[in-house]
Amino acid sequence: MTATVKTDTDSGAPWSPDELTERLRAVSAERYHDRHPFNVRMHEGTLTRAELRRWIANRFHYQRHIPVKDALILAKFDDPALRRGWSRRIRDHDGERAGEGGIERWLRLGEAAGIAREELLDTARVLPGVRLAVDGYVNFCRLRPALDAVAASLTELSAPDLMRTRIAAFEKHYPWIETEGLTYFRGRVGQGGRDGQEALGLVRAWARTREQQERAVAALAFKCDVLWSLLDAVDGAGAGANGVSRGASGAAEEGVGHA
Template identity: 50%
Template sequence: MEQPLTPAEFTAALRGLRHRYWDRHPFHVRVHAGEASPEDIRRWVANRWYYQRCLAQKNAAIIANCPDPEIRRRWLERISFHDGHSGGEGGLGDWLALGAAVGLDETELLDERHVLRGTRFAVDGYLTFCRTRPWWESAAAALTELFSPEHMSDRIHAWREHYDWIKPDGMAYFEKRIPQVREDASYTLGLVVRHCVTREQQETAIAALAFKCDVLGAMLDAIDYAGQR
């Protein structure tokens, strides 16, 4: 087996997957350029709901596969971030508010009538990955967090500039998520770099992050294709 990468090389390799992140997908490019119709925005919000509702479960799967109580304690916060402490709170509650701000009522989101088969297979695949792989592979997959703060910040600006029909209070999810995700990304990166000490583990972690970029990209492929039919 080859020599392990140094921590700096390994970090650079993970960050080097930047180009596979979904912010450069043609669908997002069009949305941020102001070219999306209300139907496009609603289809994106309703499909991403299916992803949002998997996040607490995928984080619980990571905890379920992790033998280290210190890591489990820290990772637990992520479940609460998404689920909140009661109905209508947390990331899920904020996503329902986003739905309302773009003109989707709660029933339409909850019954998943707008969720495309491509979204379903990609998100279900992510959940299966986190249930069946070692915790550190799933932690590495979560490192799309490295790329997301800037993208979310761009989204807030682009939506305010181009889509005045979207109620601004719908953006709470992104506003709360940006500082949280910066903190999470820094913790996760340190954890993955400390844990992956062999070249094989490092390559596996890089592949896990590439896989996660494909989960997100496949969702947008489905969302974009549905708008063209």
């Protein structure tokens, strides 16, 4: 996706917090990956089993790096209260103990779709384009200031609506995926809304100058491009490519999702 983020370079006056919020939400409205053709087909119910399994397997590479990028962001905070609050995101994905958390729930999604846990954990199966997109996001959070890294997480503002759409689509079009496997999506409806509002509050408070505000908008656009690029890689890979196997996962099956 190559849309250009619009900024007003002719004036150095900062936007009001509400105008900054409007500009951030406009980025998500225009560039969020719910509009990607692969996601559109997923929600229309026209993906094959192989395509859906390929997405589940490769998206897991992103999922398992969420607590990594959040740990990198947390390390930038000087305020203990901020660190305590942000550490909740890590616990949400890693869990309080073994067998809990978002990463575990994604593994169960894979199992519900017929992908062995060992296949999901095998990083050698990850598509190169997916690996590049995820590495780019992790390194962005490692190297950029806290404002930029937090602003990049604002895709969470769009996550609840996407999760609701996805749950309905999976229940309607992909009944071959066991219902228990949708637990991750259900949990992210509430978590995504909470995390997005929390991050938005920080960005509104920190981005005081026009330069800071434009950096925040650009950071969110970058994150949208990461998610879009991930789907480009999955969409462009054929059955039998890295990211799924033709064994227990049944990736060679080419019937449409609801068949």
